[in-house]
Amino acid sequence: MYTISVINQKGGVGKTVTTVNLAAALKEQGHEPIVIDYDPQMNATDWLLGREATDEDDTIFDALATLDGEDADAFSLAHIVRTSDAVGVDFVPSDRRMAAASFDSVVGRSAVFPQQFRHRVQELRTAQVSTNSVSSKNYDYCLVDCPPSLGRSIATALAGSDGIIVPIHADRFSMRGVSQLQKTIKQIRQVHNDGLRILGLLPNNLDLRSGMVANMKDKFQEVYDDILFDTFIRWRSKINEAATHGKNIMEYDTDAADFYRSLAEEVTERAQIATAA
Numbered sequence: 001m002y003t004i005s006v007i008n009q010k011g012g013v014g015k016t017v018t019t020v021n022l023a024a025a026l027k028e029q030g031h032e033p034i035v036i037d038y039d040p041q042m043n044a045t046d047w048l049l050g051r052e053a054t055d056e057d058d059t060i061f062d063a064l065a066t067l068d069g070e071d072a073d074a075f076s077l078a079h080i081v082r083t084s085d086a087v088g089v090d091f092v093p094s095d096r097r098m099a100a101a102s103f104d105s106v107v108g109r110s111a112v113f114p115q116q117f118r119h120r121v122q123e124l125r126t127a128q129v130s131t132n133s134v135s136s137k138n139y140d141y142c143l144v145d146c147p148p149s150l151g152r153s154i155a156t157a158l159a160g161s162d163g164i165i166v167p168i169h170a171d172r173f174s175m176r177g178v179s180q181l182q183k184t185i186k187q188i189r190q191v192h193n194d195g196l197r198i199l200g201l202l203p204n205n206l207d208l209r210s211g212m213v214a215n216m217k218d219k220f221q222e223v224y225d226d227i228l229f230d231t232f233i234r235w236r237s238k239i240n241e242a243a244t245h246g247k248n249i250m251e252y253d254t255d256a257a258d259f260y261r262s263l264a265e266e267v268t269e270r271a272q273i274a275t276a277a
């Protein structure tokens with residue numbers, strides 16, 4: 001199983017849309033993806049669950065917080081995974097306790113915590129998962145929808161990931177954000193996970209009719225050519241609609257779905273190359 005965190009410290013750049021739509025595209029192409037919502041905003045959870053989560057729903061926070069306790073098995077990812085009726089992929093919900101403040105107070109051991117997500121992901125690699133709809137599965141891609149931050153919770157997600165996808169807007173501030181992000185990734189590699197790779201930067205929300213955006217696209221290609229995906233996601237109202245109404249983009253709009261089909265192909269190709277390297 002190849003684990004990919006979708007990150008960017010900037011809010012609203014398309015992390016959640018990328019995570020969910022990429023999962024739907026991978027599923028369509030015969031893969032078995034699982035989405036983990038790591039964001040206390042719970043946007044992916046609402047989308048995939050088709051309703052607001054309640055306290056009854058088991059979440060990624062439960063999985064992390066119980067790791068050293070008697071309940072460790074009951075809250076393994078394999079036991080709390082669900083299947084999304086809306087999008088047809090499996091997922092693990094998030095909850096509000098994933099916000100940084102509670103992270104510190106509940107777990108309180110920064111030296112250990114980065115390993116906990118990794119441990120849960122490792123378990124999932126070998127687990128035969130039972131869900132409501134499928135008796136047993138082996139996931140091949142795990143996609144982690146991260147909150148807009150570069151703080152502690154991101155460090156834990158990255159410590160357990162093989163690759164990173166970074167959705168970005170084509171503007172000058174986003175370019176600055178990328179160098180900040182590269183610094184963080186370097187630190188994570190040194191301290192927690194030397195296998196972590198940037199799978200790619202994914203320009204999102206492009207409106208090429210705007211001359212400024214077209215210029216920025218060229219600039220991105222010049223500066224980040226080695227890590228840029230060939231796939232660019234254009235601005236499409238249907239992408240926003242599918243997210244807002246909790247739909248599967250593959251069924252909702254063919255034109256928009258094609259962006260994610262192309263991304264899924266690139267991701268699988270790059271993940272294989274990264275694994276072989």
Ligand SMILES: Nc1ncnc2c1ncn2[C@@H]1O[C@H](COP(=O)(O)OP(=O)(O)OP(=O)(O)O)[C@@H](O)[C@H]1O
Pocket residue numbers: 010011012013014015016017018039041043146147148204205206233234235236237238239240241243244
């Ligand atoms: N290519 C696109 N075309 C049209 N709308 C888009 C596109 N990408 C994202 N959006 C819309 O932009 C908004 C932000 O997207 P999204 O929630 O995926 O960003 P995010 O990075 O996950 O945000 P946050 O940092 O708050 O978690 C959403 O309303 C989404 O539907």
Ligand SMILES: [Mg+2]
Pocket residue numbers: 015016017039043145146147
């Ligand atoms: Mg989001």
